[in-house]
Amino acid sequence: MMFKFPHKYPLKNGETxxxxxxxxxxxxxxxxxxxxxxxxxxxxxxxxxxxxxFVKDRMAAIDQKTRISIGARNxxxxxxxxxxxxxxxxxxxxxxxxxxxxxxxxxxKLGLSRYLSQLIFFKAQELGLSKIIAEFVRPQEAARHIxxxxxxxxxxxxxxxxxxxxxxxxxxxxxxxxxGSLLDKYENMVWDDEHKGG
Numbered sequence: 580m581m582f583k584f585p586h587k588y589p590l591k592n593g594e595t596x597x598x599x600x601x602x603x604x605x606x607x608x609x610x611x612x613x614x615x616x617x618x619x620x621x622x623x624x625x626x627x628x629x630x631x632x633f634v635k636d637r638m639a640a641i642d643q644k645t646r647i648s649i650g651a652r653n654x655x656x657x658x659x660x661x662x663x664x665x666x667x668x669x670x671x672x673x674x675x676x677x678x679x680x681x682x683x684x685x686x687x688k689l690g691l692s693r694y695l696s697q698l699i700f701f702k703a704q705e706l707g708l709s710k711i712i713a714e715f716v717r718p719q720e721a722a723r724h725i726x727x728x729x730x731x732x733x734x735x736x737x738x739x740x741x742x743x744x745x746x747x748x749x750x751x752x753x754x755x756x757x758x759g760s761l762l763d764k765y766e767n768m769v770w771d772d773e774h775k776g777g
Contacts, residue, residue: 582698588651590689596659598698601648605658606638607631609650612658617684622743623716625679640665647702649695651686659683662695664703664711676703678713680725692725704758711756716741716749723752731756 585599601609613621613628621628628634640646645668651660660683664676678699682692703711713731715722723733731754739748 582701584649588691588694590686590691592689594653594689596651596653596686596691598649598651598695600702601638601641601650601661603635603638603641605650606635608658609638609648609661610634612650612661612683613681615657615683616681620681620684622745623719623749625714644668647699647706649698649702651691651695653686659686660691660695662699664699664708666708674707674709676708676711678711680713680722687721693729696725696729700758700761704762709758711758711761713754714751715754716743716751718749723754726754726756729756730761 585597587595588598589595610628610631613624613634616624626633626637638646638648641648646663646665648661648663650658653659661679661681663679665679666676667673678696680692680696682695700711711731712734713722713726733752734755735753737751737753740751741749743749
């Protein structure tokens with residue numbers, strides 16, 4: 580299934596966001612978005628996103644064809660949600676994408692996480708990926724719930740492998756899904772004509 584970008588998407592609260600593929604040049608907006616996350620959310624981010632140059636370097640992977648990111652912007656133009664898949668171009672894991680979904684606290688439980696996830700899965704398949712994995716630390720129960728609802732299954736636990744910004748150790752939970760199986764389910768969904776492409 581193909582989608583036009585950008586397009587509008589209505590949230591459950593009546594607000595409409597603009598959904599589009601992000602470019603490497605959007606790094607400052609992504610940095611701003613991640614910086615607006617609550618301190619609790621920032622504690623569990625994998626990297627130090629307070630550094631603008633670091634975010635710029637990570638976003639450069641879009642041009643290197645090892646990352647795709649889809650962002651949702653509110654009416655003020657601020658990014659309020661982002662779904663990213665990144666991968667290696669060569670080697671025995673080149674068919675596996677790593678998923679990251681981050682949504683502003685004021686835009687959760689409105690259907691945005693699920694919608695961005697579905698879009699990124701279709702784009703990942705277009706690029707030849709066949710499996711998706713996601714990693715999070717045990718306190719992130721909301722992430723586990725969302726991934727289970729999407730069709731992911733827990734495949735590994737790495738005890739005490741993560742250290743948060745306060746030097747607390749946490750288990751890393753690894754969940755995975757086969758892209759084909761995920762998309763078979765989503766192909767049966769009814770999409771607004773505005774979201775379909777040609």
